Amino acid sequence: MAISALLTDLYQLTMLQVYFERGMNEKAVFEFFVRRLPEQRNFLIAGGLEQVVEYLEDLHFSSDELDWLADCGRFHRRFVxxxxxxxxxxxxxxxxxxxxxxxDEPILRVVAPLREAQLIETRLVNLLQFQSMIAAKAARVRLAAPGSLLVDFGLRRAHGAEAGLLSARASYLGGFDGTATVEAGLRWGVPLFGTMAHSFVQTHASENAAFADFARSFPLANTLLIDTYDSEAAAHGVVALARQLAAEGIAIQGVRIDSGNLGEQARRVRAILDSGGLSGVRIFASGNLDEYAVQALVAGGAPIYGFGVGTRMNTSADQPYLDCAYKLQEYAGLPCRKRSAGKATWPGRKQVWRSYDSRGRMFGDRLGLLAEACPGTPLLQPVMRGGRRVAHLPTLSASRAYAQAQLLTLPSGMWHLGPAELYPVEVSAALRQLAEEVDRRTGAGGQASAAATDSRAPA
Amino acid sequence: MAISALLTDLYQLTMLQVYFERGMNEKAVFEFFVRRLPEQRNFLIAGGLEQVVEYLEDLHFSSDELDWLADCGRFHRRFVxxxxxxxxxxxxxxxxxxxxxxxDEPILRVVAPLREAQLIETRLVNLLQFQSMIAAKAARVRLAAPGSLLVDFGLRRAHGAEAGLLSARASYLGGFDGTATVEAGLRWGVPLFGTMAHSFVQTHASENAAFADFARSFPLANTLLIDTYDSEAAAHGVVALARQLAAEGIAIQGVRIDSGNLGEQARRVRAILDSGGLSGVRIFASGNLDEYAVQALVAGGAPIYGFGVGTRMNTSADQPYLDCAYKLQEYAGLPCRKRSAGKATWPGRKQVWRSYDSRGRMFGDRLGLLAEACPGTPLLQPVMRGGRRVAHLPTLSASRAYAQAQLLTLPSGMWHLGPAELYPVEVSAALRQLAEEVDRRTGAGGQASAAATDSRAPA
Structure with a gap:
């Protein structure tokens, strides 16, 4: 995904011009974090780092872009x-x-000359928010159906091409088994799954003609879509067809139901298949699914082997954005923070330390200053230095395995979909003290002042 | 935006293999439509056609992609x-x-050899849904604030790069004045707007030092962000600064408030600016805005000149997807339709005719067969023939002007944000009759049958 350096907000470039003209380019520290978890989420899952690193390694302005900037009448030519x-x-x-x-936990920290660190804000937020949100949504579907096959079906209603690709990636990271999005297979090796469309049935003289054509072309991977006209009638047809195909050495692997009451239909179709000797044919369900619908089907004992989850996961429909930010925490050696109403931030370079109980379960995080040595496992690790990655990033499947192991360490209340007890994130005394110092220094209007300072914790 | 032909669902390729092996490639007719309007939308706005045409003109498999398909172990080499x-x-x-x-109104019809028409389904839905949804959301913001400057601020929380770019495009189409997304200026000439970030204030020793630096670098386009610490204190500072800068011939153009109670803060800041002689300095507001928040601010008489609307518009947060489909309506000369529970479709090649009253207001649409001559203006127009566009597409700004004129022809009840009376879309008798005929022909399981047919209108 070649991304233009102009995929950014105009204000990044106007600020850069001022910084250039004032010779301001000291070291800046920015951190990305989520201010508040959505009500319907007990946790989020860090995602998007690989794309961030690729973007940073490739960051540059092309000569066409520079020409356009110089000619747009907005910037000084020396700056361009x-x-x-x-x-x-x-x-x-x-x-x-x-x-x-x-x-409040930073998941990424950038330390770079001010202009570089500022320019990249928009794209970093754009990448980190989306995949963290989708990976968390996918993890919730996984928690709702630990033993089911879960496949991302959402490319068509994702918000554009990249959202489709990255939601295939992020849902795999969050615990899905694969995706229908072919390009995600090529790019990241995400396993691919697919069935057939209603149009395929409609282009044939009959359902069974369509099913037979498909099974003969894909004798080892055929899942037949049976709800174009009437699922139960189609299931009877599949039983008859299976006998014919058996003579050719071809077995039908599965059927898909994509509409109606999925649990009820699955039960009826299961009975028809079983009584027709097709107990090995698996039922796959799709259509308007999310973690709640999947959980209800699983809890109701619906005989469904796998779920195609699309639109509602790929758009994170119940919570399609995160209240997140990439904020300046230090400039030229001086910690800083924003105090805007409801949007105050913790200053300085920070680290998150996570503690585990004797069974290996997470039992609390400490948000502190990087220079502190808090108890627990530090979560932010070096990724890039001097503009280059310091080590290979894990493969996507390694990250997925890590994420699955991490889910097991969550407090068990968070394995349920409903609101869990708030996970304890303690702010260190040193960090609170720094916030007070920064407020005293910056006062009202950012100037040293005797005015009362707001030393409350960020809301 | 070069898009891979592999940006599609796996099932498109598996179906294509069957079609190839069975020699099936007759003319197919697919239409894209929305099954139901979201509860919070009285209308949608057609968007994304330009990107569809570009995609179709460029559609091909690269040799790398073909190699990958041939080696993935899933397809026959002759098919690849x-x-x-x-x-x-x-x-x-x-x-x-x-x-x-x-x-139920098709906004796009494809007539093409079956394999081509099927392969493109995923991307066409992906493009048409997103921009139609965002253009409609933007139009609602425009209806809520007919006289305000409206700027798209949402790239960072859009779902990936393309969603950010296309929401800049679609929101402009829907009536916004411009965007902060620089690349949308380069690509489509969308007017660009921007201010400054909190970090800019924080990198300076004081707010006024930051404001002065910015105004000197951008004497003709400066909107100062005043809520980093305390908006009212900052407004007093701006008054003092304006006097200094006036001596240099520089005028401050605007201030931005990005947090807190925007209406209340705008009033207080307006009073401070006015009493400081800065009645020409405009107030710009941003932060968690959507059509409802903007409407409330406008209705409350908040002295706000312009709004930066981001996340909630760019994600269409209250309704982040449409119940839409691209469905086969005819194959090899035979009309067809799907009857799945809750997802039945109208068969055949269709047209939408729109009628206007004597004042030029829309008063009803007719959905009928293309071959009919219904009264009204036919809405679907020829765009491509033989894989090439038949005429230049309008420029984005021409499409925007057309969209604005169209909004004025809506029944006035739809100028409000709340639910309006359902707009009448009548289905022609000939189309109803065709649906019955198709059902009789396809029967249960797609085979001629005496079983009762479902001739109800699609739910």
Missing amino acids: GSLAGLHFTGGVDAMPEGTPFFA | GSLAGLHFTGGVDAMPEGTPFFA
């Missing part, structure tokens, strides 16, 4: 000239993809 | 070989971008 050599030369520390995280 | 020469050679008719539309 300065962008020609811009690359990312900074450092990145981050939680590995697949790590569960909570409100 | 047949994809090498695949291009789109068909025809497209569509409603022009910017046209309001309603449930």
Whole structure:
């Protein structure tokens, strides 16, 4: 995914011009975090780091882009000239993809010359929010159906091409078994699954003609869509067809139901298949599914082997965005923070330490200053230095395995879909003290002042 | 946006293999439509056609992609070989971008050899859903604030790169004045707007130092972000700064408030600016805005000149997907339709005719067969023939002007955000009759049968 350096907000470039003209380019520290978890989420899952690293390694302005900037009448030519050599030369520390995280915890820290660190804000938020949100949604579907085959079906209603691709990636990271999106197989090796469309049935003279054609072309991977006209009638047809095909050495592997009451239909279809000797034919269900619908089907004992989950997961429909930010925490050695109503942030370079009980279950995080040595496992790890990655990133399937193991360490209340007890994230005394110091220093209007400072914790 | 032909669902390729092996490639007719309008939408706005045409003109498999398909162990090599020469050679008719539309109305029809028409399904839905949804959301914001400056601020929380770009495009189509997304300026000439970030204020020793630096670098386009610490204190600072800068011939153009009670803060800041002689300085507001919040601010008389609307519009947060489909309506000359529970469709090649009253207001649509001559203006127009566009598509700004004019022709009840009376879309007698005929022909299981047919209108 080649991404233009102009995939950014205009204000990044206007600020950069000022910084250029004032010679401001000291070291800046920005952190990405989520201010509040959505009500319907007990945790989020860090995702998108690989795409962030790829973006940073490739960051540059093309000559066409520079020409356009110079000619758009908005910028000074000397400034545009300065962008020609811009690359990312900074450092990145981050939680590995697949790590569960909570409100106020930075999942990524950038330390870089101010202009570089500022320019990348928009794309970093764009990448980290989306995959963290989708991986968490997918993990909830996985928790609802630990033993089921789960396949991402949502490319068509994802928000554009990249959302479709990255939701295939992020849902696999969060615990899905695969996707229908072919390009995700090519790019990241995500396992591919697919069935057939209603149109396929309609182009044939009969359902069974369609099913027979498909099974003969795919004798080892055929899941027949049986709800184009009437699922039960189609199931009877499948029983008859299976006998014919058996003579050719071909077995029908599965059927898909995509409409109506999925649990009820699955039960009726199961009975028809079983009494027709097709107990090995698996039922796959799709259509308007999310973690709640899947949970209800599983809890109701519906004889469904696998679920195609699309639209509602790929758009994170019940919560299609996160209240997240990439905020300046330190500039030229001075910690800083924002105090805007409801949007105050914790200053300085921070680390998150996670503690586990004797059974290996997470029991609390500490948010503190990087320089502190808090008890627990530090979650942010070095990823890039001097603009280059310090080590290979894990493969996607390794990150997925890590995420699955991490889910097992969550407090068990979080294995349910409903609201769990708030996970404890303690703010260190040193960090609270720094916030007070910063407020005293910046006062009202950012100037040293005797005005009362707001030393409350960020809301 | 070069899009891989592999940006599709696996089942498109498996179906294509069967079609190849059975020699099935007769003319197929597919239509894209929305089954039901979301509860919170009285209308949608057709969007995405330009991207559809670009995708279809460029559709091909690269040799790398063909190699991967041949080696993935899933397809027959002769079939993969047949994809090498695949291009789109068909025809497209569509409603022009910017046209309001309603449930069951096709906004795009593809007539093409079956394999081509099937392969493109996923991407066409992906493109048409997103921009139609965002253009409609943007139009609602525009209806809520007819006289305000409206700017798309949502790239960072859009679902990936393309969603950010296309929501800049679609929100402009729907009536916004511009976007902060720089690349949308380069690609489509969408006007660009921007201010500054909190980090910009924080990198300076004081707010006023930051504001002065910015105004000197951008003497003709400066909107100062005043809520980093305390908006009212900052407004007083702006008054003092304006006097200094006036001596240099520089005028401050605007201030932005991004947090807290926007209406209340705008009033207080307005009073401070006015009493400081800065009545020409405009107030710009952002933060968690959507059509409802904007409407409340406008109705409350908040002295806000412009709104930056981001996340909630770019994700269409209250309704992040449409219940839409691209369905086969005819194959090899035979009309067809799906009868799945709750998902039945109208068969055949269709047209939508729109009628207007004497004041030029829309008063009803007729959904009928293309071959009929219904009264009213036919909305689907020829776009492509033989795989090439038949005429230049309108520029984005022409489409935007058309969309704005179209909004004025909506029944006035739809100018409000709440639910309006359902817009009448009548189904022609000939179309109802065809649906009955198709049901009689396909019967249960798609085979001629005496079973009762379901001739109800699609739910």
